[in-house]
Amino acid sequence: MTTALSTLERARGKWREILLQLGVEERFLTGRQGPCPICGGKTRYRYTDKDRDGWGYCNQCKGMPGIILLRKLHKWDHRTACNEIDQIIGTDEAPPIQPTPKRPDDKIRGEILKLFNGTSDDRVINDWLTLKGLGVSSDVLFGRKACGLFEDGQFVGHVPTVIAPIISPSGEMVSAQRLYVQQNLKKTMPPVGTINGASVRLHDCEDELGLAEGVATSLAAYQLFGIPTWAALSANGLKTFEPPPSVRRLVVFADNDSNYVGQAAAFDLARRLSNRPERIECTVNVPDEADTDWRDVLLTRSIV
Numbered sequence: 256m257t258t259a260l261s262t263l264e265r266a267r268g269k270w271r272e273i274l275l276q277l278g279v280e281e282r283f284l285t286g287r288q289g290p291c292p293i294c295g296g297k298t299r300y301r302y303t304d305k306d307r308d309g310w311g312y313c314n315q316c317k318g319m320p321g322i323i324l325l326r327k328l329h330k331w332d333h334r335t336a337c338n339e340i341d342q343i344i345g346t347d348e349a350p351p352i353q354p355t356p357k358r359p360d361d362k363i364r365g366e367i368l369k370l371f372n373g374t375s376d377d378r379v380i381n382d383w384l385t386l387k388g389l390g391v392s393s394d395v396l397f398g399r400k401a402c403g404l405f406e407d408g409q410f411v412g413h414v415p416t417v418i419a420p421i422i423s424p425s426g427e428m429v430s431a432q433r434l435y436v437q438q439n440l441k442k443t444m445p446p447v448g449t450i451n452g453a454s455v456r457l458h459d460c461e462d463e464l465g466l467a468e469g470v471a472t473s474l475a476a477y478q479l480f481g482i483p484t485w486a487a488l489s490a491n492g493l494k495t496f497e498p499p500p501s502v503r504r505l506v507v508f509a510d511n512d513s514n515y516v517g518q519a520a521a522f523d524l525a526r527r528l529s530n531r532p533e534r535i536e537c538t539v540n541v542p543d544e545a546d547t548d549w550r551d552v553l554l555t556r557s558i559v
């Protein structure tokens with residue numbers, strides 16, 4: 256349910272912009288003693304935006320919130336002033352969203368690096384591989400015996416987790432994915448900058464590279480086809496993937512999504528790369544059955 260907010264409620268915190276757009280010159284809004292926008296003088300007025308309501312004080316006019324300042328300046332009634340303000344700030348019901356201050360990249364980078372502190376516990380990695388039915392691994396994976404897990408904001412506990420580093424096209428670690436072993440759950444850390452184009456570089460590659468979405472799917476494709484395969488982590492990751500300059504042949508191991516999201520992303524990537532002057536040969540492989548990925552194919556083959 257939304258409650259209707261008045262113009263003044265919606266205008267809170269936006270007065271500098273409002274006043275400037277409605278004819279109050281910037282020189283009146285410096286926050287220093289100066290002439291009054293209404294009655295002049297030299298030092299009788301000071302704009303403070305107290306309570307974020309456009310407030311200023313004049314020795315002669317006395318205290319004036321932004322709305323009163325505008326009414327006096329333009330000889331508007333309250334309704335007219337509100338209409339003018341609405342034209343600038345809009346009339347959406349929602350209160351102004353204060354952008355959450357973005358954490359500095361250094362802090363995010365530190366949190367990501369912390370996941371790789373100490374020595375990797377290979378038993379954790381092996382447990383995860385076993386649970387996924389995989390017979391190959393990757394040196395870039397890092398096993399943590401105890402990694403904090405939160406679900407819906409609730410702390411669940413410290414649990415065994417495989418950490419996969421996410422590397423940007425330029426080779427910088429921009430995030431990491433936590434693969435919680437027993438919970439069959441994966442979570443990606445907030446990235447430094449953008450995660451677009453980035454991937455988990457599971458194996459060294461030269462001119463031929465495979466690409467799949469998930470880490471487990473990528474390892475399964477590697478096991479099935481013997482092509483070094485990186486994980487783009489999501490359909491968006493596939494779509495925006497940037498191969499390293501050495502790659503001449505890219506094999507996309509797409510998921511067979513019944514809503515075609517995975518396939519569409521794979522073909523988007525193939526189309527984008529095939530339009531490049533350096534000509535990257537691109538093929539898209541999709542498993543036959545709907546709602547399966549290449550790990551499902553591997554598991555089915557192992558059973559047969």
Ligand SMILES: [Zn+2]
Pocket residue numbers: 291292293294295299300313314315316317
């Ligand atoms: Zn005045």
